[in-house]
Amino acid sequence: MIGKRKLSHRLYTYLILLFLYAPIFVLIVFSFNSTKSRTVWSGFTLDWYRQLLQDKEILRSLYNTLAVSFLSAAVATVVGTFTAVGFFSMKKRIRAPLLYVNNIPLINADIITGVGMCLLFVSLGSFLKFKLGFGTLLIAHITFNIPYVILSVLPKLYQLDENLVDAAKDLGCTWFRAFRKVIIPEILPGIINGAMIAFTMSIDDFVISYFTAGSRVMTLSMKIFSMTRKRVSPKINALSTLLFVAVLLMLIIVNLREIKQDDKNKKQIKKMKEIIK
Amino acid sequence: MTNRRRFLAVPYIVWMAVFVIAPIVLIAVYAFASRDGAFTLSNFSAMGTYLSVFSRSFLLAIISTVVCLILGYPLAVIFAHETSRMQKIMIMLIMLPMWMNFLLRTYAWMSILESNGLLNRALAFLHIPPLNIINTPAAVIIGMVYNFLPFMVLPIYSVVVKIDRSLVEAAQDLGGSPAAVFRRVTFPLSLPGVLSGITMVFVPAVSTFVISQLLGGGKEMLLGDLIEMQFLGTAYNPQLGSAISLVMMIVVMIFMYFMNKFGEGEDKAVLM
């Protein structure tokens, strides 16, 4: 009885995973297709990969995406961490409305954030004589990234022992030193998590970039969108296959390490128990 | 008692005022302005023509959200009952596709659903008559469900996994049948996750313009398409676009307000 139930659970899980991975599988397979067709298999080739490395426009858009993601995640991480400490030190009745505003970019539909920023940049631009471009794109990304960093750092601050800073001061630190030597290392997991989410959100974003980058700068998503209006070259399939494999490898490495660490900890606990006995 | 650490937040508060609050104010200002800058309500009256777009957007978003809930809830519960290592792997498998560009994943559905696409080829192979899915609302719904399903599964999972097993066992001990235990214990306890899942699916679904353009073939115009057209498309009219955005934002806000009223602690479930 239990076995049967387990089986149906597995089956259901596999069906959903099939649904999620079928298009990715199709993408990857057709990156090796020798013709441009996206439905008919006509033989194996690595030609698209070769062509990809020579396509300046695609590489340029990839570069833009990576640059804006790295920069915006870095700025958001620093600003978000300091802001979280600031928010944490405030009285609740001041902090609550600020956190509400902080959440607006997360709750709002991307298109609203994009349209609003587009209006802002165009209005400011006509005053201050600038045009939409990499700068406005970067500002937009920083703006929607900071809330993620704040939301992942704040809980770590709440978890801190309230006497931690006092303890460090008691042992000879000034406040700033206590912050650097104790607070930052203690909340580091939250900071790293926030940075990762920010980076991922930037890489993945299309809608907000689309409204704030103008016509001169293109991110990878924008490049792909412009191509879908005609026909997507299998070069893009090749590129996304490469990206997918890179992410997959990264995740596998991280997880293997975690699993190893887990086993190590378990061994240590076992040892401890033996010693206690 | 002054505490100087709180001033660390000041730069970002200024930043929020300029880049979060000001854009929303600008949308509201534009919505009430005519092309030459005078106050007008004509943008809102002009929206009457697009009533069908509003209703179609909300209908498709609601259907997609319901489908996501029906597909995602059992999955989240199944995950929550796996061993912790298995849970990690499964969550990873759900998140992994999100790392692939979503335009590409949606585009891949075109190759699958096309009239002579992979699905119909497979059906033909099995001697089943072909389905006409591409460029229909069904294709748009498939695209939405495909893209937003993880946003439903993850918040529900993160709530269900924290439900104390002993609560369920206590309910069984008190004579609850599996169905009664689910209806009276598991489901009410998982409600915060369900609510945040619903908002996380509904908001992007109601405002998308990519999915409808790629899979709906532009025939099924949605709110997102309408707004995009007014700003970057052929129908350039940012005042009308702002008015539509404003209305959409308000409707979504009302929707979320009722959602939040419905279940407390919703915000806790958003970020795992």
Added chain:
Amino acid sequence: MAKELIRLSGCTMAFDGEVVLNNIELSINDKEFLTLLGPSGCGKTTTLRIIGGFQKPTSGDVFFDGVRINDVPPHKRSVNTVFQKYALFTHLDVFENVAFGLRMLKPALSKGEISARVLEMLEIVSLKGFERREVISLSGGQQQRVAIARALVLRPKVLLLDEPLGALDLRLRKDMQNELKRIQQAMDITFIYVTHDQEEALAMSDTVVVMDGGVIQQIGTPEDIYNEPKNAFVADFIGESNIVDGIMKQDGVVEIFGREFKCLDAGFEPNEPVDVVIRPEDVDIVATKDGMLTGTVTNVTFKGMQYDIIVDFKGFKWLIQTTDISPAGAKIGIHIEPDGIHIMKKSDYSGMFGDYSSYSAEYDDLEDASLEPEEETAGDYDE
């Protein structure tokens, strides 16, 4: 021998207009084990934080070795603190936690010296061999020892301990009480200890300071405090007591429930209303005909060493501890020796406790409604 080390002179502390410490006068001797004892919100932690330098008194002065130190920040005082819940640095291992303060010293110590001092300290707190362990993998008692070692490694003249045993279970607490006493004697320094547990205070201290409502109620040795409580609050907070209204007839004679009892106290006005404190163990049960008072047993609880029985005297319930069995419903007489009757002047606390009441039980309920200051003030010494 008893040389004064720390003096609080007229210290008052107010947060947002709410007074949490009211004109505290306290002198602490060198090498003394002094305990600040009182319920939550009595001001004991605030007093400790003033001595540690984490808070400045609103008015009044703090002297250390005769020097005013109101404006000296915590890291420049030769005082270190063991915090409630320990406040260990979880990103560092045991060795690095203990070495933290040493690494802050200027001029810098050599690696060898740091290592030697850390290891020496770990040995004193019986944590030899734990140097490279993660602090989160330690038990509560072990974490406690790390916190003590971390504070003591800087060789302070005074160690402040803020409810350090609160998170431990009963047996560990008893062990750690002995351990703390041993460490204090080994290091030969002053310990200032904050607790709400009266047993702990009586067992460990040279001097006990009982506080309530931001005011010092009594200072004395554990014996003084237990045997000669100054007012109804102290009597009820320390140990268990029956507190009843009485009238002082003349020196050595007090009237309770209309009957006169002999006592040892003197110096009251004739017919002055007073509080009479009678410890449960000072009451002897006798036959009804021999009793100074007679009452009915309403409840009996077996406590291992003795029975706790509740006796009803015309509607007033007393707690009596006895080794004789008297079943519920029995009529009994009681006898109290003159030295078992403690007379004290009426105070704010008179009548607060009414019938037999166990103070600790009442205050445990109030634990959450803490009046202690919020964390908000932690940034006073930002630099």
